[in-house]
Amino acid sequence: xxxxxxxxxxxxxxxxxxxxxxxxxxxxxxxxxxxxxxxxxxxxxxxxxxxxxxxxxxxxxxxxxxxxxxxxxxxxxxxxxxxxxxxxxxxxxxxxxxxxxxxxxxxxxxxxxxxxxxxxxxxxxxxxxxxxxxxxxxxxxxxxxxxxxxxxxxxxxxxxxxx
Amino acid sequence: xxxxxxxxxxxxxxxxxxxxxxxxxxxxxxxxxxxxxxxxxxxxxxxxxxxxxxxxxxxxxxxxxxxxxxxxxxxxxxxxxxxxxxxxxxxxxxxxxxxxxxxxxxxxxxxxxxxxxxxxxxxxxxxxxxxxxxxxxxxxxxxxxxxxxxxxxxxxxxxxxxxxxxxxxxxxxxxxxxxxxxxxxxxxxxxx
Numbered sequence: 001x002x003x004x005x006x007x008x009x010x011x012x013x014x015x016x017x018x019x020x021x022x023x024x025x026x027x028x029x030x031x032x033x034x035x036x037x038x039x040x041x042x043x044x045x046x047x048x049x050x051x052x053x054x055x056x057x058x059x060x061x062x063x064x065x066x067x068x069x070x071x072x073x074x075x076x077x078x079x080x081x082x083x084x085x086x087x088x089x090x091x092x093x094x095x096x097x098x099x100x101x102x103x104x105x106x107x108x109x110x111x112x113x114x115x116x117x118x119x120x121x122x123x124x125x126x127x128x129x130x131x132x133x134x135x136x137x138x139x140x141x142x143x144x145x146x147x148x149x150x151x152x153x154x155x156x157x158x159x160x161x162x163x
Numbered sequence: 164x165x166x167x168x169x170x171x172x173x174x175x176x177x178x179x180x181x182x183x184x185x186x187x188x189x190x191x192x193x194x195x196x197x198x199x200x201x202x203x204x205x206x207x208x209x210x211x212x213x214x215x216x217x218x219x220x221x222x223x224x225x226x227x228x229x230x231x232x233x234x235x236x237x238x239x240x241x242x243x244x245x246x247x248x249x250x251x252x253x254x255x256x257x258x259x260x261x262x263x264x265x266x267x268x269x270x271x272x273x274x275x276x277x278x279x280x281x282x283x284x285x286x287x288x289x290x291x292x293x294x295x296x297x298x299x300x301x302x303x304x305x306x307x308x309x310x311x312x313x314x315x316x317x318x319x320x321x322x323x324x325x326x327x328x329x330x331x332x333x334x335x336x337x338x339x340x341x342x343x344x345x346x347x348x349x350x351x352x353x354x355x
Binding site for chain 1: 168172181182185198209259261262263264273277295323
């Protein structure tokens with residue numbers, strides 16, 4: 001039998017490389033997390049990655065809310081967010097002056113988590129996306145702007161045709 | 164666990180988890196055993212490098228996986244016996260080794276490749292998986308399998324040639340070739 005040529009082997013190599021190994025089951029990740037660090041109960045959700053961003057968003061929101069609560073936001077002095085009772089909490093009316101002007105969603109990752117069988121017997125591909133949604137609000141009178149970002153994690157089911 | 168450390172091993176898992184599981188499934192026929200080996204590989208590597216490790220431990224993960232297999236008493240002999248069973252009954256492996264490919268025609272080819280890959284000897288499959296999907300160098304493959312670098316390279320080429328021959332043999336066979344084969348004697352006895 002003829003020996004395959006270098007080109008034929010390279011072509012086969014490329015074809016093999018185009019195949020993607022099947023994703024491990026999600027439970028395996030949890031098991032590894034537990035074996036590496038027993039306290040790490042469920043890192044699979046990736047919530048830890050979002051914590052700094054969520055904290056930053058919360059701080060921005062708090063500072064901005066307090067700033068708007070000080071007479072039309074015209075104060076020239078710096079405003080510091082504190083938990084002191086002297087600070088008047090923002091009222092619904094004050095916050096509602098802000099009008100949404102822009103919203104942008106940045107998708108950071110999209111993971112294929114394999115096929116799942118739905119209750120009706122059909123199959124779907126599970127896609128988990130992680131994104132950050134940026135919001136821009138504006139006060140029409142003072143033109144003051146509030147920007148904040150929220151982390152999101154969505155799970156999408158994409159229907160798969162069975163042949 | 165500090166977030167940075169969790170992030171680090173999560174990155175290892177994302178980048179190498181699928182290839183490690185594929186490699187483990189060349190060593191053991193049982194998908195549960197394969198997952199145990201992957202878990203053990205991560206645990207050993209994490210203990211070895213610790214949280215402060217900055218380098219990508221790809222090669223070390225594969226090495227630890229194979230050592231875990233050896234430590235758990237998976238001898239070459241029993242492995243071969245299992246692999247023979249595995250090759251004859253792919254349903255025992257816990258599903259496809261690779262992600263489905265679309266469209267359907269392309270997925271047929273994927274299944275064909277997977278079937279021929281499964282029919283190769285374990286040594287050939289291991290070296291193919293480590294090179295193609297593990298993305299290891301021949302030197303790293305040699306360390307992982309405890310064979311000389313040159314042996315790893317020649318074994319890889321031989322495995323590719325063998326796979327190519329099997330694929331071309333199937334492609335060149337006439338679609339109804341099996342009909343020209345003589346009928347088994349048992350059938351002839353009952354239906355002369």
